[in-house]
Amino acid sequence: MYRTLFPGDLFAELDRLQRQVQRFTGPSTSIRGVGRNGFPALNVGGTPDSVEIYAFAPGLDPAKLDVTIERGVLTLSGERPNELPDEDRNATVHIGERFSGRFSRTVSLSDDVDPNRVTAEYGDGVLHISIKRHESAQPRRIEVKSH
Amino acid sequence: MSDTNVSTTNQEPARNEVRTMLPPVDVVEDASGITLYADLPGVPKDKLSVRVEADTLTIEGEMTLPLATNMEASHAEVQLPRYWRAFTLGQELDRDNVSAEFKQGVLKLRIPKAEHAKPRKVEIQIL
Numbered sequence: 494m495y496r497t498l499f500p501g502d503l504f505a506e507l508d509r510l511q512r513q514v515q516r517f518t519g520p521s522t523s524i525r526g527v528g529r530n531g532f533p534a535l536n537v538g539g540t541p542d543s544v545e546i547y548a549f550a551p552g553l554d555p556a557k558l559d560v561t562i563e564r565g566v567l568t569l570s571g572e573r574p575n576e577l578p579d580e581d582r583n584a585t586v587h588i589g590e591r592f593s594g595r596f597s598r599t600v601s602l603s604d605d606v607d608p609n610r611v612t613a614e615y616g617d618g619v620l621h622i623s624i625k626r627h628e629s630a631q632p633r634r635i636e637v638k639s640h
Numbered sequence: 641m642s643d644t645n646v647s648t649t650n651q652e653p654a655r656n657e658v659r660t661m662l663p664p665v666d667v668v669e670d671a672s673g674i675t676l677y678a679d680l681p682g683v684p685k686d687k688l689s690v691r692v693e694a695d696t697l698t699i700e701g702e703m704t705l706p707l708a709t710n711m712e713a714s715h716a717e718v719q720l721p722r723y724w725r726a727f728t729l730g731q732e733l734d735r736d737n738v739s740a741e742f743k744q745g746v747l748k749l750r751i752p753k754a755e756h757a758k759p760r761k762v763e764i765q766i767l
Contacts, residue, residue, distance in 0.1 A: 533681075534717040541712045547705060549681035549718055551745030576666065576677060584671055586752035591679050614706075618681035618745015621706055 497588060532592040533620070535567070542630055544606055544624045548598070551618030559623060562608040567622070570597035588617065661725035664701065671750035671759055674733065680723050681745035688742055690749065692735045699747065729752045730755075 504514070533550035548569055559570045575593035578584040604623065610625035651664060666677040666682040678687065683701035691698050703721040734754040 536709070536713065536716065536718050537715040538713040540708050541710070543708060545708045545711055547682075547718075548744075551679045551681040553744065555696070572764040578668060578670075585669045586666070587674075588665055590665040591666045591677060592664070615744070618679070619685050619705060625707065630755075637678060 514639075525598075531598050532573070533598065535598060535600065542626050544602060546600060546622040546624075546627070548620040548622070549618065550565045550615075553615070553618075553620075555615040555620075558620060560611075560613050560620075562602070562611065562624075563591050565604065565606075566596060567600045567602055567624075569599075569620070569622075570595070572596070588626050642706055643713065658668075658722060659720055660700075660722040661718070661720045663701075663717040663723045671753075673750060676727075676747075676749040676751070677726065679745060680742075680747055682718075682721075683689075683723065683745060685742055689748065690738075690740050690747070691739060692729065694727050696726050696766050697725075697729055697735075697738075697749075 516569075533548040535549075536547040538545045542569060545569065550569075550571075550573075553571060553573060557571050559568070561568050572595045573593050576591075577586050577589055577593070603626075605626045606624045607627050608624070611622065613622045614620075655723055661676065663678045663680050665679075666670075668675045668677075678699055680699075680701045682703035685739055687702040687704060689698075689700045691700075701723040705721075732753055734752045737752050739750045
């Protein structure tokens, strides 16, 4: 009689579980991954006439932040200087959790956004990018006339 | 010198069971004191609170984001609007002279060491 090496097929079970978890955590998986632990953390939302992106990027010089939109992909990149002292200085680092170094994050935009109508504002350490949708993509009420 | 003069307090007081985020911090110690940096993006100056009560340093902040009207979130990595973190201060730190700076979501705290706790050379007399 044939018996599998793993009774009950544990791996298939794990695989199924993972797929189930994925289904609950998001409607679709981006090809660039979900990137939960990236810097800066991103929140993305949409309104009927715009796409709103919030990047939680504290302590940056807005002049050194790069925001580009190319072929429907928004890229946010820059560098966060390291504020920790060098090893040889007379200081001890007890906790070092804050991000430092170069970063780059991307967001795939939907087809209906207008890359020419973008605003970006930096305040309280949060970069808020707002991209308007094309007029033609906005929901429109069509009046029904009667003869 | 001990390296436990700032230790994280794990027990968050169950104040109304409010769920909060733990802000990432850097803690650096030099001869004259401790510098703490904390990332609190989204918190305006008037919604930040830094207190020292007895031996505990508490950092609390509430976010205010310029949210668009009728917005529906499609992806959210930051899901709570509040930060909270506490540290236990050692006796050698001068809690009456803590200075704070808050710029673009980064808090910088300077906690000097009490005069008696600063390192000094001990002369050993050889008899």
